[in-house]
Amino acid sequence: MAEQKYGADLVVESLNNHGVDLVFGIPGAKIDRLFESLEHTAEGRKAPKLIVTRHEQNAAFMAQAFARITGKTGVVVVTSGPGVGNLATGLMTASAESDPVVAIGGQVPRRDLYRLTHQSTNSVALFNPITNFSSEIQDPNNISEIIANAFSAANGAKKGAAFVSLPQDVDDAPVTIEALPQVAEAKQGAASxxxxxxxxxxxxxxxxxxxxxxxxxxxxxxxxxxxxxxxxxxxxxxxxxxxxxxxxxxxxxxxxxxxxxxxxxxxxxxxxxxxxxxxxxxxxxxxxxxxxxxxxxxxxxxxxxxxxxxxxxxxxxxxxxxxxxxxxxxxxxxxxxxxxxxxxxxxxxxxxxxxxxxSDEPTYTPAEGNLNHPLNVIKAIQQRVTDDMTVSTDIGSHYIWMARHFKSYVARHFLISNGMQTLGVGLPWAITAAMVRPNAKSISVSGDGGFFFSAMELETAVRLNLDTVHIVWNDNAHYDMVKFQEEMKYDGESAGVDFGNIDLVKYAESFGAKGLRVNTPDELESVLDEAFNTKGPVVVDIPVDYSHNYELGDKLIQSEG
Missing domain, CATH: 3.40.50.1220 (TPP-binding domain)
Structure with missing residues (x-):
């Protein structure tokens, strides 16, 4: 007698048929059968590898990086309610930046969809404005076709995210049909x-x-x-x-x-x-x-x-x-x-x-002896990055410096969020790059503000023993990209840009990663050498001088005023 299949198994078969290698996510009660099917695959069946993360937003970032790096579709799976809600920033970023991602979110049983019940939310409506496709499965026999259409929409002429809501009773429903095969992607010819x-x-x-x-x-x-x-x-x-x-x-x-x-x-x-x-x-x-x-x-x-x-x-x-x-x-x-x-x-x-x-040469000397000029930091990174390595930059003042001055000679090896300028992408992207490009070190760069939007994923990097170096440009606890632009607008004043310091070295060590600090500029080279020669996750704290950051927005051509 054939083993009973459930909706969750049909989801997994559909992912297999679309060539999915990795699935990122966090489980919950409303979608737990799908996670069981992913992690405890029945004999004779296969499933994509499940990567459990520490936050759903970061899982979406990782799926986005997978898509950008490989050209395939990234997949993220999360539970209902807040699990789905935490996807919003990641899926919005993927759609804005033309990266194909399919997200599957748990949902309450169909009988509870319009009740004020635990974790019930209209997730399809939530994602309609920020994805290429958003739909809820209402019949177990429609699982595969809806997933197929989600993949198709994510990979259209303008790629982006697609969302599928999977009610718990559909996930748990017995099914007898087979998953649809992947339909060949519609190909464009040349322009006229x-x-x-x-x-x-x-x-x-x-x-x-x-x-x-x-x-x-x-x-x-x-x-x-x-x-x-x-x-x-x-x-x-x-x-x-x-x-x-x-x-x-x-x-x-x-x-x-x-x-x-x-x-x-x-x-x-x-x-x-x-x-x-x-x-x-x-x-x-x-x-x-x-x-x-x-x-x-x-x-x-x-x-x-x-x-x-x-x-x-x-x-x-x-x-x-x-x-x-x-x-x-x-x-x-x-x-x-x-x-x-x-x-x-x-x-x-x-x-x-x-x-x-x-423009690549420094025009000022750092104001304090322990601070590093941004261009000197970039040059030091540049000297150690080979063309097979991936560099992922987060958002902050460092991103402007890196985007302007860091040289990259292979497409999609220098990853930048510029459509949404989303804080927190750097480390999750680097984690994905280390997984899909395992023969080369993966580098990420962030500010001390953006780092803590996703720093909990250091545990993921340590758990998977990934070869990552995360470099933090530390400006002593400011959201500096906001700070210097406010100062340009408001006669040197800024608001809402200060936060407390955290010891980055101790933080990294508490996760089992190596933590390093550049105490003075003359240590920059040796500390980065140690970081790049270390196996496993490393975090490097580099104090930087941002005192001239207003110059980044200076000398505008026909001022945008």
Missing amino acids: IADLEWLAAQIREAKLPVLLVGARGSDDMTVEALHQLLGETPLPVVETFQGAGVISRDLEEATFFGRIGLFRNQTGDKLLKQSDLVITVGYDAIEYEPRNWNKENQLNIVALDTAPVQIDNNFVPQRQLVGDIAQSLSILSEQLKGYKLPDESRATLKQLKDDLNA
Whole structure:
């Protein structure tokens, strides 16, 4: 007699059929049978590996990182009520930043859905505005089809999160049907050939065409096609923060002109302002609003993307070339063979390259002897990070410094949250990177404020014996990214930005991780050497001098005032 299957088993089969390797989450009574099916798989069946985390929000972050790094779909499973509620920030971040994630949340039994009962909440309504798909399973026989549609929605032209609500009695229900096989993903072709021919002609006629590459331009196939194009036709490229790493080492000198985001005062901003043709490649307006980089509304823009853009007063492309970006770039590469930038434009680019290089050098001496200059910290990290390592940055003042100055030469090896600028992503992302790229050390960087949004996951890193180095830029207990911007706005005053100090070394050691501290700048190199040579999780406390952070938002091009 065949062993009885339940709704939970059908969920697991559906995840298997969609090629899911890892599931992140935290259990609870309303979804415990699914966790039993994941962790205690019946003989002859298989299940994705379950990674139990310390907070549902961090589980969602880890699923997001899995998606961004691997190109596959991240999966997170949590219980009802507050478990589901704790997913909101992570799923909002994944949707904003084009990372495919499927979340499965427990729910009260169907009979209790509209009663004031323990943990009952309208979770589908909660996630409708912040996901690509949000649905509740009302019949056990619909489990597999709803999950299949969630995966499809998460992996559409504009990737993002999808949510499935699983009532307890559906999870527990006996089932006899089989899980649906994965339906092959709908494939796009290249953009219109006529439009690509037109774009090639526009580039040939332009004096200074520039590529602005964003998050959707950073997948493996697109980057390969971009490298082919630039290898034959070296056009200047500006990366968004989430486009980091699309320019390889061999292409850097001829094509890389920095990253742009947040404040309009970077070399890339200067280049865009002088360009007579800006081609956005997989760029999403949430990465860096057009009202910043096209403030004067004078740029000639063409959009190359997988989906139509959101049009606004400062983003009205002359044409939209919608389709598979990699295929479009490959066709464009053929049509541009033999093209070279005008001599005058190359002279302009030389000046901008000098400007970019000069920006990496410190312009002030730290105010106190124990403090490190941010650029010196970045240089020290840079010297130890190899191209196979992953660097994940949290949000805070350090993120501005890192996004502008840390060099990455492999796409999706420098992970940044720029759509939502979500505090707490750094350590969870690093944990995932250490799992899916086990042969290379995983580095994360945070401030002393953001670190404690997810610092409890150090236990997860220790439990899994992951090879991580988490570097904390310590500015002595301030939310400094808020602090310095408030001071710029309010005549040097700030509010709500102070908190208490925690001994980071003792904190790390209490979890079983190694804790290190840079007491003076002359210890920076040796302490980082020890951190990078240590197996297992390490936390490094580096006091930094943020006294000149107002300069990050200074010297704006056509002030955004």
